[in-house]
Amino acid sequence: MKKVLVTGAGGFIGGWLVAHLLEQGENVTAVDIKPLNQWFQLHQSAKNLSYDLANLDNCLKVTKNIEYVYNLAADMGGMGFIENNKALCMLSVLVNTHLILASKRNGVKRYFFASSACVYNADKQKDSNVTALKEEDSYPAMPEDGYGWEKLFSERMCNHFYQDFGMEVRVGRYHNVYGPLGTWTGGREKAPAALCRKIAEANILGLNAIEIWGDGNQTRSFMYIDDCIEGTIKLMESDIRQPINIGSSRMVSINELVEIILKIANSKVDLIYDIKAPKGVRGRNSDNSKILELLNWEPSISLEVGLHKTYFWIREQIKNAKK
Numbered sequence: 096m097k098k099v100l101v102t103g104a105g106g107f108i109g110g111w112l113v114a115h116l117l118e119q120g121e122n123v124t125a126v127d128i129k130p131l132n133q134w135f136q137l138h139q140s141a142k143n144l145s146y147d148l149a150n151l152d153n154c155l156k157v158t159k160n161i162e163y164v165y166n167l168a169a170d171m172g173g174m175g176f177i178e179n180n181k182a183l184c185m186l187s188v189l190v191n192t193h194l195i196l197a198s199k200r201n202g203v204k205r206y207f208f209a210s211s212a213c214v215y216n217a218d219k220q221k222d223s224n225v226t227a228l229k230e231e232d233s234y235p236a237m238p239e240d241g242y243g244w245e246k247l248f249s250e251r252m253c254n255h256f257y258q259d260f261g262m263e264v265r266v267g268r269y270h271n272v273y274g275p276l277g278t279w280t281g282g283r284e285k286a287p288a289a290l291c292r293k294i295a296e297a298n299i300l301g302l303n304a305i306e307i308w309g310d311g312n313q314t315r316s317f318m319y320i321d322d323c324i325e326g327t328i329k330l331m332e333s334d335i336r337q338p339i340n341i342g343s344s345r346m347v348s349i350n351e352l353v354e355i356i357l358k359i360a361n362s363k364v365d366l367i368y369d370i371k372a373p374k375g376v377r378g379r380n381s382d383n384s385k386i387l388e389l390l391n392w393e394p395s396i397s398l399e400v401g402l403h404k405t406y407f408w409i410r411e412q413i414k415n416a417k418k
Contacts, residue, residue: 110136163203181242208264210250226380227346360410
């Protein structure tokens, strides 16, 4: 049994990570800035704390006697949130800065930082038929403004804590994680959840059309939450100190994503395209050569299976909200 800290534990990925670590028999401390009643998942067998980790003193408190730290804490959301809250996203740098410093002072053995595919150079993502992004494609630096810059800076800080202090760091670059028990409304949701919600609402309310951001030809890869958690834990337990992609290598357009969800929902709707809406880079996909070479693993849960679970969970939330 290891003493493990998960930050951002009240969020989507954090909640699932806590669940898996508890299943493995770990002694888990779960921390988030949100009040406990606002957490997506609250596990009674964990030690659950509400702290603002932008504060160094709070970081020193929660890392005391901890062996492993998984830092998933960040102010973030889908593209609509990221493009309109650049300064807020960058302020997350305070969390990683103070948390890794506190971890060093308190003798934490391993430190995981949840980075993002938003660190990649925008010039390499201008075409829908994008070449899958390798880890070295983050330089020369031109990441997503705000959110991407914070992630890239924090990656470098992790690397320098290893170089200067010998601290064991692990950095996973997540590519579009989705699944049940995540944000599905309110402005912070990502494309899979937003589209599942729109299609479910159309089904329930008898609507004939839904809105699509952009022209629908922009491309991405999407990773189901179970694959994300498995990859995260495998990376943490490995000897890999360099940033590694954790994402599906299957690229689809937003239009193709809509088609898959419509088939799952057994539904037909017209698509109304909002060309002026936030849409991010034109194309992005994960090159998994390095994780396959170093861990002999990559995400394997199909988009159809993951979206089936996600769609019907979101549909149930909508029905419950209308009762």
